[in-house]
Amino acid sequence: MLYREAGQFKSTYAADQQLFPILQDRIAVIALLVIAFIVVPLIGNQYWFSAIITPLLVLSLAALGLNILTGYAGQLSLGTAAFMAVGAFTAYNAMLRIPHMPILGAFAIGGLCAAAVGIVFGLPSLRIKGLYLAVATLAAQFFVLWAINRIGWISNYSSSGVITAQRMEIFGYPIEHSRDKYLLTLAIVAVMALAAKNLMRSETGRAFMAIRDMDVAASVIGIPMMKTKLLAFAISSFYCGVAGALYAYCYLGTVEPEAFTLDLSFRVLFMIIIGGVGSILGSFLGAAFITLFPIFLNFISGWMEALLRVEMSHAVVSNAEAMIFGGLIIFFLIVEPNGLARLWQIAKEKLRLWPFPH
Amino acid sequence: MKRTAWAAAALSVVAAGFSITASAQKEQFVPANFYWVGPYAPGGSGFGGGIIDYMQMINERDGGINGVKLTWEKCETEYNNARGVECYEREKKHPPTGATVIHPLSTGITYSLIEKATADHIPIISMGYGRTSAADGRVFPYVFPLITTYWSQATVMIKFIAQKMGGYDKLKGKKIALVYHDSAYGKEPIPILTDMAKEYGYELTTLAVPHPGNEQQSQWLQVRQTKPDWVILWGWGVMNPTALKSAAKVGYPRDHIIGVWWSGAEEDVLPAGSAAKGYISAGFNAPGSDYPVMKDIKKYVYDKGKGEFEDKSRFGSIYHTRGVVAGIVTVEAIRLAQDHFGKGKPITGEQMRWGIEHLDIDNNRLKQLGAVNLMPPIKVSCLDHEGSGLVKFQQWDGAKWKVITDWMEPDRKLVRAKIEQDASQYAKEKGITPRDCNNDSL
Numbered sequence: 001m002l003y004r005e006a007g008q009f010k011s012t013y014a015a016d017q018q019l020f021p022i023l024q025d026r027i028a029v030i031a032l033l034v035i036a037f038i039v040v041p042l043i044g045n046q047y048w049f050s051a052i053i054t055p056l057l058v059l060s061l062a063a064l065g066l067n068i069l070t071g072y073a074g075q076l077s078l079g080t081a082a083f084m085a086v087g088a089f090t091a092y093n094a095m096l097r098i099p100h101m102p103i104l105g106a107f108a109i110g111g112l113c114a115a116a117v118g119i120v121f122g123l124p125s126l127r128i129k130g131l132y133l134a135v136a137t138l139a140a141q142f143f144v145l146w147a148i149n150r151i152g153w154i155s156n157y158s159s160s161g162v163i164t165a166q167r168m169e170i171f172g173y174p175i176e177h178s179r180d181k182y183l184l185t186l187a188i189v190a191v192m193a194l195a196a197k198n199l200m201r202s203e204t205g206r207a208f209m210a211i212r213d214m215d216v217a218a219s220v221i222g223i224p225m226m227k228t229k230l231l232a233f234a235i236s237s238f239y240c241g242v243a244g245a246l247y248a249y250c251y252l253g254t255v256e257p258e259a260f261t262l263d264l265s266f267r268v269l270f271m272i273i274i275g276g277v278g279s280i281l282g283s284f285l286g287a288a289f290i291t292l293f294p295i296f297l298n299f300i301s302g303w304m305e306a307l308l309r310v311e312m313s314h315a316v317v318s319n320a321e322a323m324i325f326g327g328l329i330i331f332f333l334i335v336e337p338n339g340l341a342r343l344w345q346i347a348k349e350k351l352r353l354w355p356f357p358h
Numbered sequence: 359m360k361r362t363a364w365a366a367a368a369l370s371v372v373a374a375g376f377s378i379t380a381s382a383q384k385e386q387f388v389p390a391n392f393y394w395v396g397p398y399a400p401g402g403s404g405f406g407g408g409i410i411d412y413m414q415m416i417n418e419r420d421g422g423i424n425g426v427k428l429t430w431e432k433c434e435t436e437y438n439n440a441r442g443v444e445c446y447e448r449e450k451k452h453p454p455t456g457a458t459v460i461h462p463l464s465t466g467i468t469y470s471l472i473e474k475a476t477a478d479h480i481p482i483i484s485m486g487y488g489r490t491s492a493a494d495g496r497v498f499p500y501v502f503p504l505i506t507t508y509w510s511q512a513t514v515m516i517k518f519i520a521q522k523m524g525g526y527d528k529l530k531g532k533k534i535a536l537v538y539h540d541s542a543y544g545k546e547p548i549p550i551l552t553d554m555a556k557e558y559g560y561e562l563t564t565l566a567v568p569h570p571g572n573e574q575q576s577q578w579l580q581v582r583q584t585k586p587d588w589v590i591l592w593g594w595g596v597m598n599p600t601a602l603k604s605a606a607k608v609g610y611p612r613d614h615i616i617g618v619w620w621s622g623a624e625e626d627v628l629p630a631g632s633a634a635k636g637y638i639s640a641g642f643n644a645p646g647s648d649y650p651v652m653k654d655i656k657k658y659v660y661d662k663g664k665g666e667f668e669d670k671s672r673f674g675s676i677y678h679t680r681g682v683v684a685g686i687v688t689v690e691a692i693r694l695a696q697d698h699f700g701k702g703k704p705i706t707g708e709q710m711r712w713g714i715e716h717l718d719i720d721n722n723r724l725k726q727l728g729a730v731n732l733m734p735p736i737k738v739s740c741l742d743h744e745g746s747g748l749v750k751f752q753q754w755d756g757a758k759w760k761v762i763t764d765w766m767e768p769d770r771k772l773v774r775a776k777i778e779q780d781a782s783q784y785a786k787e788k789g790i791t792p793r794d795c796n797n798d799s800l
Contacts, residue, residue: 050474051447055440096787149540159549159780160489160542162469167789176477252439254469256542258569259439295444298434313668315394315403318434322395 003351019197036186041179049178050251056291057182057189058246063271063283064196065239070269071278072200073232074212075125076133079118079140080240080268085260086114086144087241088163088248089154092255095166096156103168103175107188107245114241115234117144122233126226129215141262148257155257162256165249181250188246192239197280199235208232212278274332276341285340293328297321386423386692386704388413389449389457390430391442393464397570397595398437400625401677405463406432407666408681409688411655414665416689418658423693424702435467442467443474450478455704458692459483459714461684465543468501476500480707481714485684486619486642490546491780493744495715496792498781502714502743504687505736506642508618509776510747510768512547512590515616515640516554517766518751519588530559535581537574537601538592540566543620547592550776554769571597578604591617591639598626599634606633613638613753623676627754635756640749643683643733645759647674650728651682676759683733690727691717715740734765740795747773 003024010016020026040053066080091110095101121140125133148154148161155161168175168184175184199205207228210218219225248255267290275286301317336343350357390410393402413428422428431452433445442462450457459481462468468488475482476499484492485504492501519534520526536551538544548564555562563584565577571593578601581589589610591601598621605612613636617626622639646652652674659665660673672678695705695713705713717738724730734748748765785792 047447047451051444055444149545160465160546162489162542164469164473164784164787166787252443252470253473256466256469258466258541261569291440294441314432314434315399318395321434 003348003354005352017201019194019201033190036190037183041183044179044182046178049182052292052295054178054182054185054251055247056287057185058243058251059268059271059291060284060287061189061192061246062240062243062268063275063287064193064280065236065243066268067272067275067278067280067283068196068200068208068239069232069236071272071276071282072205072212073208073229073236074215075122075229075232076130077137077233077236078134078262078265078269079121079137079144081260081262081264082121082140082144083114083118083237083240084244084247084264085148085257086117086237087111087244088255088260089148090114090241091245092163092165092248093154093156103170103249107242107249110245111238111241114244115238118233118237118240119230122230122237125229125233138262141265145257145260160256162254163248164254165252168249175250185246185250188242192242193280193284196239200280204228204231209278270329272339274329274339276339279339279341281344282339282341285344289332289340294321294325297324384422384426384702384704385429385454386426386458387449387452387455388428388430388688389433389445389452389460391433391435391445391449391460391462393435393437394432395434396436400623401595401620402435402437402463403666404623404625404672404675404677405461405681405684407672408678408683409461409685410666410681411659411678412651412682412685413689415655415658416685418662418664419654423689424696426692426696426702426704428689428692435462435464437464437466439464439466439470443470446471446474450480455706456480458705458707458710459688461485461688462488465489469542472498472501478707479711481711483684483687483714485687486680487543491777491784493742493777494781494792495740495743496781496795497785497790498743499793500711502738502745504714504717504738504743504745505683505734506747506749506768507744507773507777508546509550509773510744510770511618511640511749512550513554513769513773514747514749514766515590516551516558517769518616518640518763520558523587526558532560532588533563533584533586534560534588534590535563535565535584535586536590536592537565537567537577537581539571539594539597540568541594543594544592547590547618550773551590553772553776557772567593567597567601570595572600574600574604575607578608578610581605581610582608587614589615591615591621593617593621593626597621599628599630602627602630602634602637606630612636616640616751619749622752622759624759625675625677632756634754637754638751638762639754639759641676641752641759642746642749643676643680644731644750644752644761645674645676645679646732649679649730649732651686651732652679652728654728655682679732683729686727686729686733687714687717687719687736690719690723714738715743717745731761740793 005022008023020029062080062084069075069077087110090113091106094106094109121137124136155163175181207223210223211228271286271290272283274289276282298321390406392406393399417427435442435445457480461483462471465487468484471482482501483504488503490507490509492498492503493507520529551562565580567574567577593601615637617639619641622641627634667673691713694716695709699705699709715738719736721735734746736745738745747768750761750765751763752759752761
């Protein structure tokens with residue numbers, strides 16, 4: 001009853017094509033932003049900022065980057081973590097070697113370098129597709145980590161290859177408290193998510209989707225194959241690079257190359273598969289599921305133990321959590337192969353008809 | 359009906375929460391953030407089991423420390439930095455005084471926590487792992503790589519080799535190969551071994567083994583080609599038994615392989631079977647269940663059915679006693695802090711930092727603790743957060759580890775210079791002004 005667009009008439013093209021054409025959606029998004037920017041900083045504590053929300057936002061951004069490439073442009077990639085690593089280490093070097101470098105500038109340089117690396121490793125996409133391309137992007141994963149490990153200059157000759165993020169400051173205001181780091185991450189993620197949402201409705205986004213759906217047909221109607229595919233790699237890697245820089249600066253504070261292993265690439269891939277391939281919202285939902293659910297399960301098992309007053313061996317509980325998590329992933333994929341974003345869409349459609357479905 | 363049940367359940371949870379805070383007056387909370395699942399679970403559960411067993415024993419035998427009971431809560435980190443940070447954030451505000459001290463038991467997690475814990479005033483004890491240069495207490499006031507660091511260990515290994523060959527001068531022209539886990543952890547000794555190579559004239563070959571290390575044929579073929587006189591094995595987890603098996607395959611004598619202390623537990627040699635016989639490893643704690651402190655743990659904890667291990671054969675294993683050593687330094691530092699800030703009162707993180715920094719466990723105290731030879735004596739100061747640096751060597755005889763040397767001194771001058779150099783670089787990068795150790799208040 002509440003969620004109904006009856007009576008909302010569009011009299012201009014602009015009104016019809018706006019980002020959220022339904023009034024309720026607009027209200028919901030604005031409310032969400034207000035909550036995230038004002039209410040959460042007021043009520044959240046350090047645990048929530050630094051252990052839950054900030055990593056969630058950072059990984060959402062990485063998933064969003066991969067989703068642009070895999071979900072919208074149809075190019076399978078296993079190099080996400082490598083592009084994140086490029087972003088993190090380049091941002092570090094930019095801060096270290098360029099005097100008076102503003103932190104946002106360093107993030108942008110990190111993203112741009114990641115985009116450049118992404119273009120190089122995207123070149124095979126002009127010839128190969130699908131799983132074969134995934135194997136080619138795997139090369140990025142191994143090469144980047146190898147380079148960071150072997151070339152001392154990248155980690156400023158740190159004996160163990162670990163880098164420590166420098167102090168952050170924006171217009172003289174130090175970003176030290178976890179709340180400030182959260183707000184910085186949130187602002188960057190919000191702007192970039194909005195940009196992605198718009199980009200995917202633009203000509204570029206449509207070209208991506210045309211290539212995803214059938215690249216031969218797309219090239220026949222005049223979409224330049226090379227430019228579009230490489231652009232998809234560049235944009236996606238830019239997002240991943242910024243996510244990597246945020247991972248280093250706003251989340252962990254120190255980064256070792258081992259933080260960006262293939263394991264992380266797979267995790268991000270699972271996020272978009274579970275959240276919804278080809279959906280901005282799906283990237284966020286997937287990241288939330290993969291990062292928060294294991295922690296939630298951990299709390300649940302603690303409560304269960306307290307409630308039932310039974311003492312279980314910790315090893316058994318930990319292993320059981322991993323098993324339940326794996327089982328749930330399979331369950332979700334069977335029930336809704338198109339991901340959590342699709343579930344949300346179905347819920348919205350149902351709501352529009354409620355309470356009188358046909 | 360259902361709703362009533364839920365309400366009752368919720369109420370009981372709240373009540374349980376209250377009962378914790380009500381009885382929290384005389385408690386000292388130590389987080390147990392270790393790992394019980396995954397490829398490194400033997401290390402995590404063994405070390406975690408040791409420290410918890412020791413704290414349990416203190417509670418059972420002495421009724422806590424001057425009447426303050428030790429409490430702990432387990433949190434699974436999976437040896438994963440992100441989960442480690444989450445566990446830390448979850449437990450740091452635990453009543454009554456927050457986390458007293460944190461043992462991250464992972465070099466990666468230690469690196470991630472250095473800044474956070476320093477800001478939160480919670481000391482980190484990274485015993486035998488973590489950032490080596492944190493031993494400079496002027497730059498890292500809240501980080502304690504206690505007992506010994508990777509760099510100290512590397513110098514002792516070279517000393518051990520020199521002893522075996524009959525003096526440092528015999529090292530000239532000899533070949534030493536480092537087979538290491540290709541990660542931050544494995545690369546840690548390379549600079550110091552290179553420096554020593556220049557000093558003593560041996561030739562260093564480094565062979566990286568990619569994670570996880572279950573395929574090492576090419577590295578050991580290279581070992582066969584270069585024929586090093588000694589091999590230093592810097593492995594972790596499944597890499598260790600694989601290295602020993604591969605060495606046996608290429609016919610490299612195992613009694614010329616020296617492992618780091620994370621390559622020297624029962625779990626590292628048993629899977630290699632007979633291939634491990636004769637293999638030597640370093641250690642800063644000795645295995646065994648005959649020490650008086652271990653007997654007390656058996657009597658007050660295991661005989662009452664409160665022990666951490668279901669598999670009793672792990673009692674007294676290397677990882678277990680290493681955890682007990684961690685328990686000893688933790689409890690001794692709390693005791694010291696209580697003596698200074700008020701007996702019988704829970705202490706805070708800042709007070710704990712003072713306690714660790716003034717820790718002085720000499721042979722006399724070790725005797726009272728029943729831990730002579732289990733761990734080396736240790737004396738921490740503001741300048742030196744390592745406190746000892748002593749290392750022992752042990753050899754696997756096919757059934758158990760046998761200690762073959764006494765405590766050996768590291769090359770302090772060399773290690774200290776490198777530590778100060780690295781620490782001052784860190785201080786410069788982060789804009790930290792090192793503390794003045796002569797003017798040390800809380």
